Amino acid sequence: MPLPSDAPPVGRSLLRDDVYRRLRDAIVDGTLRPGEQLRDAEIGAWLGVSRTPVREALLRLEGNGLVVTQPGRSTAVSEIDEKSLRDARDVVAAMHTLAVQEVAGRLSADDIAGMRDANRRFAEAIRAGDAAAALDSDEELHAIPIRVLGNRAVEKVLEQFGPLVRRAELIRFSDDGHASIERHERMIDLCERHDGAGAAAAAFATWQSLPTSTESR
Template identity: 65%
Template sequence: MPIPTGSPGVGRSLLRDDVYRRLRDAIVDGTFAPGEQLRDGELAEWLGVSRTPIREALLRLATSGLVVAVPGRSTTVTAIDAQAARDARDVIAAMHALAARGVAGALSTDDLDRMRAANSRFAAALRSGDVDAAHAADEELHGIPVSALGNRALESVVEHFDPLVRRAERQRFSSAGESSVELHERLIDRLAAGDAEGASAVAFDIWHTLPDGE
């Protein structure tokens, strides 16, 4: 397994969640490709931690469908499953629709401004072809209503299924990006206006702008 170079370790005080996020992101962004075998020792050396949080993170990734783990044998990055990604997308869409309905009219001016700023960065990243920056801005924008709602069960569902959707998204993100910019603007406007049903409908539609299929 080729370990990325030039990426600093994160220190031995790294929390389990941080290890999980680093490995999750490396799979989502393609650093670790489908079919690649992940070895505890190499990952521990890369992140500068013991094998214990690595093994715990790999088990979490297995429950999300990002890796297949065979205890005592091997852990392998899964292939992208179009049907699994569509199923996860439908769940994610429902969760974001619920969050938008719950916070419409209740977001602070700062929350709305941060969503607008994230959408501006999202649009700029699309124009420059920077997929990583586009995904980061998109994730930040959608995370604001979810965080503002404060529903831990909803947040847990989003955290569980979002990586599957994001991973599949990267293959065809630019094809739906421009329509997403406009939908983001409509979502923010409806949230600001307190239009709960309108905001919920737009939030749901945003997650169905990506074409089906491989």
């Protein structure tokens, strides 16, 4: 395949973002578990990068609440803290509720079909006990109203607080996510009817159903 000879090199920001996403996903899916030490050199060797983008990624992850750093000592995957999770869940719920309310009347037939297909795959994953696949399908479903809304401020908020919530969702889907199938379907039905208020209430109920008590998990 011919490539342009004058193409600029891959930017450092892209490398930094890729390292961030790889580490974020490894924490969310449980590959890197709570309390596990995160060492720059080991991560760099794993991902084939220098320490600089690793350190930058860890700073972003600290801002997400996914890692904790003790200056001059160590960096580790954070434990799931009840208050932090509750705060993040409430913010994420508000953003998704806003999106659904705003776009319920302008989702296309393809958008609705995409949401139904994602929920079908979500249901299959739950019944198969595949929490990771369920989490991916759940994220795809909820991403459709966000995409249609096209509000960059909402997207930035979800980038900040979404990973912490997804981490807890994976735990829930590992236990039992059957109730979410019906909640999703109700929200989709209301969107299809262009009932913004009803769909927003259904979306809010879906996100607020995520437990934050460590005892409930």
